[in-house]
Amino acid sequence: MKKVLQYILISVLVFGNIPSASAQFGKQKKADALYNSFSFVKAIDVYKEMLANNYNADYAKRRLADCYSMLRDPENAAVYYADVVKQEKVDPEYYLNYAMALRALKKYDESKIWISKYKETGVIDSRVQKIMEDENFITNIYQIKQQYFSKTVPFNSELSDFGATEKNNVITFASSRDKGVGIKRTYSWNSQPFLELFQLTRNGDSFSEPEKLKGDVNTRFHEGQVSFSKDGKTLYFTRNNFTDHKKGKDAQGTSNLKIYRATLDKDNKWTNIKELPFNNANYSVGHPSLSADGKTLYFASDMPGGFGKSDIYKVSVDGESFGTPVNLGNKVNTEGNELFPFVHSDGNLFFSSDGLLGLGQLDIFTTILDEEGNIQEIINLGMPVNSSMDDFSFFLNDSGETGFIASNREGGMGDDDIYGFDRVPLFSIKGTVTDAINKMPIQDAKIVIKDKDGNQIADLVTDAKGKYSINVDRETTYTLEASHPKYMAEPSKIGDTRNSKGKTFVIVDFELDPVQDVDVLAGVNIENIYFDFDKYNIRYDASVELNKVADLMLITYPTMAIEIASHTDSRGSFKYNEALSVRRANSTHDYLISRGVDPKRIKKYEGFGEYNLVNDCKDGADCSEAAHQLNRRSIFKVLKMQ
Structure with missing residues (x-):
């Protein structure tokens, strides 16, 4: 009887749990379906139920951290990431995600600990490299001379408002306020109403009440970031894949973003809606910004072949025709998100990024151009334009004196808020x-x-x-x-x-x-000498240059003394490259000695490995062989002439 009772008890315990386990499995399936359809707010509730019942807790914590991260809520994301990074065999990407959440919370020192752990896994990531290389970034960014002076605007709502632009005293922006709609439809990602485009008029410091754009631009789905042609009669805007009253989806059922164009009719209504030819149902294309001459359109996209999650592109515009989109390259784009490009009338490009070195999440950056219009440097705009939270949708008027940004920083009225600013140019x-x-x-x-x-x-x-x-x-x-x-x-x-x-x-x-006779080598047009990859023998082209040096030292300037410095490219370990550069210095020295140069007149011949690169071809950079070649060299310095 005792054994029978034990069997009955075990049976009750085991089989009694089957409905509960089945229910929990059903919850996970439901939560994952919500997550995969970007319904993050609803997914959070279900994952929390799983966690409360201790069902697949590690998995639930990872998903909760990801949900809050997608909702741009670093405070809650960090709580769960802190537990996730302690899990066994966790994906190293969570170390980076935790580090970025901590940066958004201004916990910069703690963030560096997890960035270091991420780097220790062996991953190559330019975002990590930038943070590790510039330890004084936070101090320096606080010391930037203030150029922008932020101010509030009176037309924010309790929901999301962003993307403000101004033309002829008319301000256009995107908002979830959804006024005047009988049945409010909500976006599953954040449970807010779908975005629509609004306009209002500025009169000095006074603003009219916002009204929806007239015409056919607004639909039942998202409309977002806009850009106007110089004459104000053409509008480029972002919208979910919705054409001819039909919603388009990719293979996973996602309605991606597309860019559309509208024209202003005689009744001041936006009509003749056309989608641009480089849109694609399988990825997003959005955030248009048209150059002042109307010949180039900048935009953001997660199309295949980019550097990261979302990149900035440009495409040529010729009337109704468009060229092939061109990626702006890895000076602008990173493994992270580059979004919301804005090209000013002076040609400078502004954009938001969470992959470049910033204060937290998305920061706003600008490009420094050379005389030919090529991007030379990327600069963080500093505070108060940027904060530890998301800062995006930068706009600057043609005179460069006023503009708008959007941010979900603390102290706002709603979710994303629009902020105005005045600019005093440096x-x-x-x-x-x-x-x-x-x-x-x-x-x-x-x-x-x-x-x-x-x-x-x-x-x-x-x-x-x-x-x-x-x-x-x-x-x-x-x-x-x-x-x-x-x-x-x-x-x-x-x-x-x-x-x-x-x-x-x-x-x-x-x-x-x-000063007379200081740079003799430059005077006779002697170039650096170069080496093949992983080699230190003197090539024929190098021997020609070395013969010139030897003739100078033996015939023209018999007392001239020089130094030799040899270098490598970045490929290979630091230790190996140091040894290779020493061998190159030795072979350069030995060649000159073989030509009859007195060894005492070569005061030094040293190898410097990869420490003095002449370009940006560091580890992990996408460089051509020709670019790497420039670093594999021996150079000469004249110490004295007589």
Whole structure:
């Protein structure tokens, strides 16, 4: 009887749990379906039920962390990520996700711990590299001279508002406020009403009540970020895949974003809606921004072949025709999200990114262009434009004095809020340093800037084109000095920033006279010598250059002394490359000795490995063989002539 009772008890315990386990399995299936359909708010409730019942708890925690991350809620995401990263055999991506959530909470030191753990897994990620390389970023970003001054606007709602642009005192923006709709339809991602486009009129500091755009732009689904043509008669806008009153989906049932174009009719209604030809049902294309000349359209997309989750692209526009989209490359795009491009009338591009070095989640960046319009540098706009939360949809008026951003930072009225700003452009002193004889630019010339009392406030060097630029205060004077070891100093010059209203810079150029016979090698046009990958033998083209050096030392300047410095590209370990560069220095030295040069006149011959790259071809960079070749070199320095 005792055994029978035990069997009955075990049977009750085991089989009694079957309905409960089945129910929990059903909950997980439901939660996953909600998650996969981007219904994150509803999915959270179901995953929390699983966690309360201790059913597949580790999995539930991972999904809860991901849900809150997708909802841009780092505070709640961090709570679950903190448990997830302790799980066994967890995907290393969670280390990075946790680190980014901590950055959004301004816990920068703690964030670095998990970034380091992510890097230790062996993953190659430019986002991590940027954070690890710039330890002083947070300190520096707080010290950036303030150029933007934020202010609230009176037309935010308790829901999501963003994407404000202004043309002819009319402000257009996207909002979930859904006023005037009898039956409110909500978006499953965040349980808010679908976005629609609104307009209002500005009159000084007063604003009219927002009204929906007239015409055929707004539908039952999302409409978002817009851009107008210069004449204001063509509108590019973002919308879910919805054409001819039919909702389009990809193979997974997702209605991705597309860009559409509308024209303004005589009744001031937006009609003639057409989708752009490079849209695709299988990925999103959105956030259009049209250049001032109407010939280039910038946009964001997660189309295949990009660098990360979402990249910035551009496409040529010729009337009704469009070219092939071009990715802006890895100076702009990262493994993360690059979104909301905005091209100003002066050609500068602004965009949001969570992959470039920022204060937290999405930050707003701008590009620095050279004279040919090529992107040279990316700059974080700093505070108050950026915060530790999402900052996006940057807009700046043509005069560069006012604009809008959107953010979900603390202190707002709703979810995403629109903020206005006034901009006081920084003033810069810039110029070019050239050789007085041949008028060629002088690289690495030192520029020293002193205030009106003679105190040094800054020093910098010129770039490869002999150019320099530095931001300074307005309405004062500065003294500038230019120098270079191979040139005679020129008398100091005055940089006057007084009466600078309406201006953004003053030019101060220098011409320096060369010191005689300082750079003999440059005078006879001797180039660096180069090596094949993983080799240190002297190639034929290198022997030609080395013969020139030997002839100079043996015939023309019999007392000349030199140094040799040899280098490698970034491929291979640091230790291996150091050894390889030493072998290259030795072979360069030995070749000159074989030509009859006295060893005592080669004062040094050293290898520097990959520490002095001449370009951005670091580990993990996508570089051509020609670019890597530039780093595999021996260079010469003249120490004395007699």
